[in-house]
Structure formats: structure tokens, C-alpha cells
Amino acid sequence: MSADPTRFTAVDETADLMERRGEPNLIYLELAVTGRFDVDRLRAAVRTAFAAHPATRSHRAPTPPWRTRSRWQLTAWPATDPLTVRTGPSLDSLDSLDLAAERRAILDTPLDLRDAPLLRLRLLTGAPGGDRLLLVAHHAGFDGMGFVGVLLAICAAYNATPQPPCAAPAPSGTPHAVPAAPGRVSGGPAHPWAPVPGAALPLPLPVAASGGAPRAVPAALGPASGAAGVPKGPGPGAGRPVLPVEAVRRPRPGLLPVRPVRVAREPAGGGRSGYAVVPLAFDAERTAALSRAARAAGVTLNDLLLAALALAVVRWNAAHARPTAPLRITMPVNTRDGQTRHDGQGNHSRLTSIGIGADSCAGDPRTLLAAVAARTAEAKAAPAGPQGGPAAVVLGAAWLPRAIRQLLAPGVRFAARALADTTMLSNLGPITALPRSLAGAGDITELWAAAPAPMPRGLSVTALGAGGRLHLMIRHRLEALDASAAAAFTELLAHAVTELSTGAPAPSPALAVPRSPEGPS
Known part of the structure; x- marks a missing residue:
């Protein structure tokens, strides 16, 4: 007997009950064009896409407390207009929109599952560099792949063309390359809201955080020997003590499950909370070089990004005198087949956890890459755990009435916070079905995605390929990292990607310790 398509799955139930007040469980996409949207x-394109994707018009029907599963209810068209238009500067006006503020506004406004639509769009129009379309969707109704499918449907409807079929994902263990797009304009005019950092590597490169000034981490890099000391010369790290990885305390093993380390915090002042993002782009030439380096090392590009993220966390924590192990990175795995890779209905991602030893990050880059590749292969080959992670065992249990699961939810959320992985890397792969341009709106120059990063994780990295370019977006909670700290971490991550791709020996990192001591993480 086929499953009732209107019933919540275990993943849907878990995504609903795990959401905490002040931390909307939303997936984020951002599209930039060189011209103006009509x-x-x-x-009209949004309406066409919504008609093709029922999840966009769904909401949670009233659920009696004794029912074991909530149900989705469809509406012909949502009562609330999903598209908001924000007008920026015109030829006779000096007013401007703040992209960082617009991002925060859409990321920090929750979507109520009781009300359709579960997807919201915000068009930022009028800036000289071109328009931007910001989109969010509730994670209970979509995963990252499915949300991209909805955006592709909107683009196809805007161009009045049938949506092209999506290429099948690369099989497990195959190097993940972002194909170049010959003749495609890989960049566009600088956008007044957010210049894309990282387009010109090798490093150092300035990375601008949303709403914050660039912060140069490379100037604080210490000697390759990793000895503790004080960085010399100008830069933000000058005159401050630094610590090598070996000098950082590490948790002792015990009988109980060990809590993974947290990314060392540099929170925003004044008790500020909410989400912010930092984009990092590699141009087509650099992206092709990364893919070649991964193939030469016998690993996938995803393995290289996982290793770089681990290296960045270890170096960041070492500089802040925080533990560097045990380090675990959540890696979603798409369970769709090749024909439904971007199916926009429901959640079809399995969460895996990749453990990476801090000792691996202190040695030869090839050793680190080999260790990460082995762990990802093990994770993909392992028997599938519960969809939605361990929390779904309770919150997604089909035999428990919803009222009981609601009572258990605070305890599950507490346990999940204690044992949550250090960070997350979500890799959506190359979006080959993305058109090169939109009719009358110009070339598509940027596409970004960002997975949620609830506390205590506080940081996630989402990767995708668009037009032959690798785009990474770092999403962070301001309670974990302020804008300046997030920019510094992003630059550290960019350095790690470059270092691993070149195969140069990885020096023991030594970054500047903040002036003010950090509180408990």
C-alpha cells in the first residue's frame, strides 16, 4: 500500500518539533542577475512554479492531540502573497538597501507551518549592479535539493521554457567537479549591496562579512613551525600571543558520549541574536583547478571541502585556546535517484556524521584528505540511520501521539544541543539546470544557498556549483560569531581550501587570540 502523500514523514515531524523560538528552521537561496526583473x-512565474510543486501551497492541518501523524493540507493559492518587492536606489535617489539587513530580515522571520505558503521570496530591485532575489523555505516542507528544484521551476517559467531534466549526481567516490560553462559570463558588475569575495585566488584575499568590515586573518598567521609566540609586523594579530594546536587542551575520553567540540565563539555585543551570512566564491578557473587537485589526490571535491572545514575549525579553536577534538561534521546525503534529484516535494536527505581527528589536521594535507575520504566512504556505505537523525527516533515515532511527542520535544532538543555536531557541510553539487540568463533580466551571476545553523552549532557551510563557479556560503548565528569573526573564519576556510588543493605541507596554525577572554562555549 502506498504511503498517504498528505501525511507528515518522520523527517517532517522532527523538523517541526525541533524548531526553537528565535531560530527559524529555514533554508536560504539567493539569486543575482545583471539586469532588472519584470x-x-x-x-506569474512564481504562480506557475507553485502550481507544479504542491509543497509550496501546503500547510499543517489542525491535528488532534491523539493523532500519531500531522497532515499536510493543500490550498489552491495561498492567501498571503509569497513575493515582497523592495526597491533600492533609483537614478534620482541616494537611498540604498542594506543587503545584510535584508538577509537578516528574511532569515529571522519564521514561517508558521499552520499557514501557507511555506516559501517566501523577497526581490531587491533598483540597484545599479542588478537585482537580487532572496528566498527562504521551511525545512519541514523542503530540503536543500528540493528547494533548488522550486527555484529552477521559477526560472524556467520566467523564461517560458520547459524545465530541463537535472543531471544525475555523481556516484559515491567519484570526484565531484563543477563543470565550466563555455561562453558564460562568470561575473558581472560589482553589486552595491554585496561584493562577492574570493573571486580572485590565490590568497590572501579580503573577505567582507555582512554588515562588518573585512578582517585579515593571514596577517596573524604565525611561523610554520607552530611554536607559540607573538606575530610580528603589522596586522590585527600583532602583539597578541598565539597558541599552536598542540598546546590546546582536549577532552578526556569517558564512558558517556563525548560532546563534540564547538566552534570557538566571538559573539556580537549587546546580546544581539539572529542569522547572518558570508559568501565566498571561486571563479571558474580556480574551481576547475580545485576539481583537478581533488581528482589527482583520488578524492572528491566534497572530501576536499570537508577537510578544509575541519582544518579551519581546528585552527580557529587553537587560536582561541579552545578544544580541537572530538570534531564532527554533519554531511547530508541526498537519497533521491538521478531522475528526481531536485524533486521539490518533502525531505529526502539522510544526515551522516563525519568524525575527523585533530591530529590529522596537523600533518600532511594528503594524509588529511585520505582520512576524510575514508570516513565519507564509510558513512555512505553504512546502513541508513533514521531519516532526520537520532532525534527522529522519538520525535518522528509513528506510534507516539503528537501530544506526547510535543511533551518530549524539550528534552530531545536539550539532548540534541548537547550532542550536536561541531558544524555542517551541505553540498548541493553543480546546478546544471540553472539557465545562463533570465529573459530581460540579464545574466545570472550568482547563486547561493545556506543551511540552518542553530545553536550550539552556530555555523554551517553550504556549497554549490553555478556557471562553472564554486560558491560557498557561511551561515552563522550572531550569538556564536559576530560579523567580523565570521569574516575571519571565512578567510581561514578559503586559505584551507587553497592549501589542500595545492598539496603544500600544512603548517601548525597560529592565529591571533582575541583581546577579551571568551566565555564558555
């Missing part, structure tokens, strides 16, 4: 045409 608002009426965009509204």
Missing part, C-alpha cells in the same frame, strides 16, 4: 512576469 515584477509581473516574476509573480
Whole structure:
């Protein structure tokens, strides 16, 4: 007997009950073009895409407390317009929109599952560099792949063309390359809201955080020997003590499950909370070089990014005198087949956890890459755990009435916070079905995605390929990292990607310790 398509799955139930007040469980996408969207045409395209994807018009029906599963209820068209238009500077106006503030506004406004639609769009139009379309969707209704499928449907409807089929994902163990797009304009005019950092590597490169000034980590890099000391010369690390990885305390093993380390915090002042993002782009030439380096090392590009993220966390924590192990990175795995890779209905991702030893990050880059590749292969080959992670065992249990699961949810959330992985890397792969341009709106120059990063994780990295370019977006909670700290971490991550791709021996990191001591993480 086939499953009732209107019933919540275990993943849907878990995504609903795990959401905490002040931390909306939303997936984020951002699309930039060189020209102007036609608002009426965009509204019509959204309506067409919504008709093709029922999840966009769904909401949670009233659920009696004794029922074991919530149910989705469809509406012909949501009562609330999903598209908001924000107008920026015009030729006779000096007013401007703040992209960082617009991002925060859409990321920090929750979507109520009781009300359709479960997807919201915000068009930022009028800036000289071109328009931007910001989108969020509730994670209970979509995963990252499915959300991208909805965006592709909107683009196809805008261009009045059938949506092209999506290429099948690379098989496990195959190097993940982002194909170049010959003749494609890989970049566009600098956008006044957010210049894309990282387009020109090798490093050092300035990385600008949303709403914050660039912060140069490379100037604080210490000697390759890793000895503790004080960085010399100008830069933000000058005159401050630094610590090598070996000098950092590490948790002792015990009988109980060991809590993974947290990314060392540099929170925003004044008790500020909420989400912010930092984009990092590698141009087509650099992306092709990364893919070649991964193939030469016998690993996938995803393995290289996992290793770079681990290296960045270890170096960041070492500089802050925080533990560097045990380090675990959540890696979602798409369980769709090749024909439904971007199916926009429901959640079809299995969460795996990749453990990476801090000792691996202190040696030869090839050793680290080999260790990460072995762990990802083990994770993909291991029997599938519960969809939605361990929390789904309770919150997604089909035999428990919803009222009981609601009572258990605070305890499950507490346990999940204690044992949550250090960070997350979500790799959506190359978006080959993305058109090169939109009719009358110009070339598509940027596409970004960002997975949620609830506390205590506080940081996630989402990767995708668009137009032959690798785009990484770092999403962070301001309670974990302020804008300046997030920019510094992003630059550290960019250095790690470059270092691993070149195969140069990885020196023991030595970064500047903040002036003010950090509180408990």
C-alpha cells in the first residue's frame, strides 16, 4: 500500500518539533542577475512554479492531540502573497538597501507551518549592479535539493521554457567537479549591496562579512613551525600571543558520549541574536583547478571541502585556546535517484556524521584528505540511520501521539544541543539546470544557498556549483560569531581550501587570540 502523500514523514515531524523560538528552521537561496526583473512576469512565474510543486501551497492541518501523524493540507493559492518587492536606489535617489539587513530580515522571520505558503521570496530591485532575489523555505516542507528544484521551476517559467531534466549526481567516490560553462559570463558588475569575495585566488584575499568590515586573518598567521609566540609586523594579530594546536587542551575520553567540540565563539555585543551570512566564491578557473587537485589526490571535491572545514575549525579553536577534538561534521546525503534529484516535494536527505581527528589536521594535507575520504566512504556505505537523525527516533515515532511527542520535544532538543555536531557541510553539487540568463533580466551571476545553523552549532557551510563557479556560503548565528569573526573564519576556510588543493605541507596554525577572554562555549 502506498504511503498517504498528505501525511507528515518522520523527517517532517522532527523538523517541526525541533524548531526553537528565535531560530527559524529555514533554508536560504539567493539569486543575482545583471539586469532588472519584470515584477509581473516574476509573480506569474512564481504562480506557475507553485502550481507544479504542491509543497509550496501546503500547510499543517489542525491535528488532534491523539493523532500519531500531522497532515499536510493543500490550498489552491495561498492567501498571503509569497513575493515582497523592495526597491533600492533609483537614478534620482541616494537611498540604498542594506543587503545584510535584508538577509537578516528574511532569515529571522519564521514561517508558521499552520499557514501557507511555506516559501517566501523577497526581490531587491533598483540597484545599479542588478537585482537580487532572496528566498527562504521551511525545512519541514523542503530540503536543500528540493528547494533548488522550486527555484529552477521559477526560472524556467520566467523564461517560458520547459524545465530541463537535472543531471544525475555523481556516484559515491567519484570526484565531484563543477563543470565550466563555455561562453558564460562568470561575473558581472560589482553589486552595491554585496561584493562577492574570493573571486580572485590565490590568497590572501579580503573577505567582507555582512554588515562588518573585512578582517585579515593571514596577517596573524604565525611561523610554520607552530611554536607559540607573538606575530610580528603589522596586522590585527600583532602583539597578541598565539597558541599552536598542540598546546590546546582536549577532552578526556569517558564512558558517556563525548560532546563534540564547538566552534570557538566571538559573539556580537549587546546580546544581539539572529542569522547572518558570508559568501565566498571561486571563479571558474580556480574551481576547475580545485576539481583537478581533488581528482589527482583520488578524492572528491566534497572530501576536499570537508577537510578544509575541519582544518579551519581546528585552527580557529587553537587560536582561541579552545578544544580541537572530538570534531564532527554533519554531511547530508541526498537519497533521491538521478531522475528526481531536485524533486521539490518533502525531505529526502539522510544526515551522516563525519568524525575527523585533530591530529590529522596537523600533518600532511594528503594524509588529511585520505582520512576524510575514508570516513565519507564509510558513512555512505553504512546502513541508513533514521531519516532526520537520532532525534527522529522519538520525535518522528509513528506510534507516539503528537501530544506526547510535543511533551518530549524539550528534552530531545536539550539532548540534541548537547550532542550536536561541531558544524555542517551541505553540498548541493553543480546546478546544471540553472539557465545562463533570465529573459530581460540579464545574466545570472550568482547563486547561493545556506543551511540552518542553530545553536550550539552556530555555523554551517553550504556549497554549490553555478556557471562553472564554486560558491560557498557561511551561515552563522550572531550569538556564536559576530560579523567580523565570521569574516575571519571565512578567510581561514578559503586559505584551507587553497592549501589542500595545492598539496603544500600544512603548517601548525597560529592565529591571533582575541583581546577579551571568551566565555564558555
